[in-house]
Amino acid sequence: MARKALVIDPGSHKIGGCELSEIESSTPRSFGLTFMPYEMVATTKTPALIIYLIDISQSMSGYLDGATKIDHVNQAIASILQRMVQRSTKGEIVFPRYRLAMYAYSDTPMDMLGRIETIAEVVKRGQPKLSASQNTNSHAAFAVARDLLRRELPNLQGKPAPMVCHLTDGEFNGQDPEPVAQEIMQMSNGDGNVLIENIYVGPNLFKHPVADIENWVGIRSEDELQDPYAKKLFRMSSLLPPSYTDVIESEGYSLQAGSRMLIPCSNKDLIELAFTMSGATPTH
Amino acid sequence: MKFLPQADDTLRLDLNVVELAFRFLPHPDPRLSPARVPHSMSGEKSNIWRIQETVPGGGEYALKVMNTKYRDPTLPDISNYLYTLRSTDGLGCCDRICLTREKCRTVETYPDLEFSVLMPWVKGTSWFDAHQNHNSTRKLSKWETLQLGRRLAEVLAGMEKKSLAHCSLSPENLIVHTGTGNFSVQLVGLENLYSPELPDRGEHGTAVGGYQHPSHLDPGRSSAADRFPGGLLIAEILGWHEARVQEGLYSVECYFAPEELQTPNSERYRLLESAVSEHHKDLAVLLRRVWESRTESDCPPLSEWAEKLQRIARTKIAYAWLAEREYGVVENGKQRCWERHNLPRWLDLQSSGDAPVSGTQRSAS
Numbered sequence: 299m300a301r302k303a304l305v306i307d308p309g310s311h312k313i314g315g316c317e318l319s320e321i322e323s324s325t326p327r328s329f330g331l332t333f334m335p336y337e338m339v340a341t342t343k344t345p346a347l348i349i350y351l352i353d354i355s356q357s358m359s360g361y362l363d364g365a366t367k368i369d370h371v372n373q374a375i376a377s378i379l380q381r382m383v384q385r386s387t388k389g390e391i392v393f394p395r396y397r398l399a400m401y402a403y404s405d406t407p408m409d410m411l412g413r414i415e416t417i418a419e420v421v422k423r424g425q426p427k428l429s430a431s432q433n434t435n436s437h438a439a440f441a442v443a444r445d446l447l448r449r450e451l452p453n454l455q456g457k458p459a460p461m462v463c464h465l466t467d468g469e470f471n472g473q474d475p476e477p478v479a480q481e482i483m484q485m486s487n488g489d490g491n492v493l494i495e496n497i498y499v500g501p502n503l504f505k506h507p508v509a510d511i512e513n514w515v516g517i518r519s520e521d522e523l524q525d526p527y528a529k530k531l532f533r534m535s536s537l538l539p540p541s542y543t544d545v546i547e548s549e550g551y552s553l554q555a556g557s558r559m560l561i562p563c564s565n566k567d568l569i570e571l572a573f574t575m576s577g578a579t580p581t582h
Numbered sequence: 583m584k585f586l587p588q589a590d591d592t593l594r595l596d597l598n599v600v601e602l603a604f605r606f607l608p609h610p611d612p613r614l615s616p617a618r619v620p621h622s623m624s625g626e627k628s629n630i631w632r633i634q635e636t637v638p639g640g641g642e643y644a645l646k647v648m649n650t651k652y653r654d655p656t657l658p659d660i661s662n663y664l665y666t667l668r669s670t671d672g673l674g675c676c677d678r679i680c681l682t683r684e685k686c687r688t689v690e691t692y693p694d695l696e697f698s699v700l701m702p703w704v705k706g707t708s709w710f711d712a713h714q715n716h717n718s719t720r721k722l723s724k725w726e727t728l729q730l731g732r733r734l735a736e737v738l739a740g741m742e743k744k745s746l747a748h749c750s751l752s753p754e755n756l757i758v759h760t761g762t763g764n765f766s767v768q769l770v771g772l773e774n775l776y777s778p779e780l781p782d783r784g785e786h787g788t789a790v791g792g793y794q795h796p797s798h799l800d801p802g803r804s805s806a807a808d809r810f811p812g813g814l815l816i817a818e819i820l821g822w823h824e825a826r827v828q829e830g831l832y833s834v835e836c837y838f839a840p841e842e843l844q845t846p847n848s849e850r851y852r853l854l855e856s857a858v859s860e861h862h863k864d865l866a867v868l869l870r871r872v873w874e875s876r877t878e879s880d881c882p883p884l885s886e887w888a889e890k891l892q893r894i895a896r897t898k899i900a901y902a903w904l905a906e907r908e909y910g911v912v913e914n915g916k917q918r919c920w921e922r923h924n925l926p927r928w929l930d931l932q933s934s935g936d937a938p939v940s941g942t943q944r945s946a947s
Contacts, residue, residue: 341833341834341835342833342834342835343832343833343835376617377586379617380586380588380617380619380620381586381624383609383614383619383622384622384623384624384629385624387609387621387622387623387624388623388708388710388711388753388754389623389707389708389710389711389716389754390610390611390621390707390708390711390716391611391711391714391716392609392611392614393714393834418611418613418614421614421617421619422613422614422616422617423616423617424616424617425616425617425618512650544626547649547650547651548626548627548649548650548651549649549650550649550650550694581624581626582626
């Protein structure tokens with residue numbers, strides 16, 4: 299099936315099904331708003347680069363929806379890795395459609411893989427087992443992602459725009475990560491600006507909780523959030539490109555193009571949805 | 583409940599009141615076993631899981647779980663129609679059952695399973711894996727590529743004769759088997775099949791870029807839909823004995839870059855044409871007709887490929903000569919050893935008085 303074409307209709311100010319006025323009014327900063335196609339498909343020739351930044355501060359050992367947050371995260375990472383293997387298998391051999399970097403951070407970021415690895419190499423390590431410790435230095439985590447992207451971007455022409463997927467459960471310690479995040483969102487390759495997804499794990503983040511996850515269309519306005527840090531993460535999150543919605547839809551979700559790549563997660567199902575978004579680089 | 587099983591998990595399917603238990607088989611790459619990754623594959627429309635019935639000697643099946651968007655209430659009817667084609671050469675996976683709430687109570691527990699399809703697991707190597715240097719296809723001899731190419735042509739010609747077309751032909755939907763002189767080809771991913779007996783679903787083919795006819799002149803789906811991708815795949819298989827063809831792949835997804843199709847100066851085309859003509863120059867002519875076709879229907883009918891390949895496969899003399907070149911087995915300077923290809927021993931090469939020549943020259947004579 300052909301992917302949705304990017305439709306720009308000057309009369310109605312719609313971009314890819316997203317009202318331009320909505321975007322402008324809800325986003326005081328315009329980083330990442332230049333709608334670029336994000337049409338490059340993840341293949342062996344053009345693998346997708348996804349950088350995970352996982353907050354493992356002490357608070358991640360807190361309970362949410364029947365288990366510790368870090369346990370939910372471990373489970374969700376295992377699930378998305380499995381999905382990526384599925385999407386990279388057309389017989390018996392896992393082909394390198396995805397390249398991953400994974401950093402766990404508290405006071406300082408730790409490179410979990412030691413390098414960028416293909417999906418098969420990551421899965422061969424077994425299921426991830428992160429455990430919680432210390433502080434939340436989000437600035438340092440985004441800084442390592444930015445530095446990695448600076449090195450990698452020259453090699454990513456003609457490939458899908460890379461994505462940074464940041465998971466946290468609360469306020470940062472130390473420097474404000476937002477300027478670095480904005481810097482990352484201004485970086486681009488031919489396919490589009492670097493995408494940032496934020497996964498915010500915690501209860502009571504929405505004014506109106508998500509009742510039906512499968513039919514939830516995503517967040518379009520800061521006003522939908524009641525947590526101040528969630529609002530900050532809203533500004534640090536990219537807009538969901540239209541081409542990404544196909545993969546998300548195939549997983550049974552309804553997130554719409556133009557919603558923010560911010561998933562406030564008050565339960566494990568939302569965490570799973572959030573990681574589904576991280577692997578939504580087009581594959582067809 | 584979200585359906586995301588891990589390796590060795592058990593699925594109990596209550597099928598027409600009979601409960602059957604299946605185990606999700608692990609991914610065949612043993613290095614993935616620490617993560618309990620099951621053997622499964624995702625496409626645009628579905629996820630496929632390899633399962634085995636948990637009885638001694640239990641059969642292996644493919645469980646195809648449709649993605650939400652493609653959980654179409656017409657799927658049971660399509661499955662029922664495909665079931666009638668189960669004896670058609672190359673369409674073994676038409677032997678299937680579509681899981682509905684009426685037939686399978688397990689669907690109530692896992693709504694994701696509604697309209698899933700249970701069918702036999704097709705053993706063999708996907709041509710997609712052949713593109714990744716799979717052991718079973720890396721060193722195919724010229725004779726083996728001829729047999730596989732012939733089998734694919736026969737399968738596709740048989741379908742075309744019945745006015746059927748796969749409509750999504752690609753390396754991932756093509757399974758080849760080459761064990762012990764038994765050459766077979768099976769097609770999978772049949773949900774998009776064209777048949778005049780099926781209602782028009784308004785869908786076009788979903789062939790991957792490197793196998794899709796660049797022109798959009800064809801009015802819609804028809805039994806000619808496989809001629810272009812089928813012709814390219816037959817040629818690709820025929821040329822697989824040639825290392826330069828394998829090394830020249832554009833990507834593991836396709837031999838040709840999508841933008842390269844039908845261009846006059848394609849180096850990959852030149853390579854493939856040369857490798858195909860090693861079997862017989864007439865095959866290169868067929869490939870050229872595919873390459874220069876204006877539309878899918880303008881390509882040679884698949885029966886032309888099948889007839890030509892059957893004729894060449896019967897002309898074993900050419901491959902007898904080839905065996906010497908490929909394996910260098912010479913007994914007493916006279917008698918060649920043909921066991922590798924089960925070729926007849928009656929051939930007296932000395933009496934021909936000819937020096938060994940290429941297969942093309944010999945078979946053309």
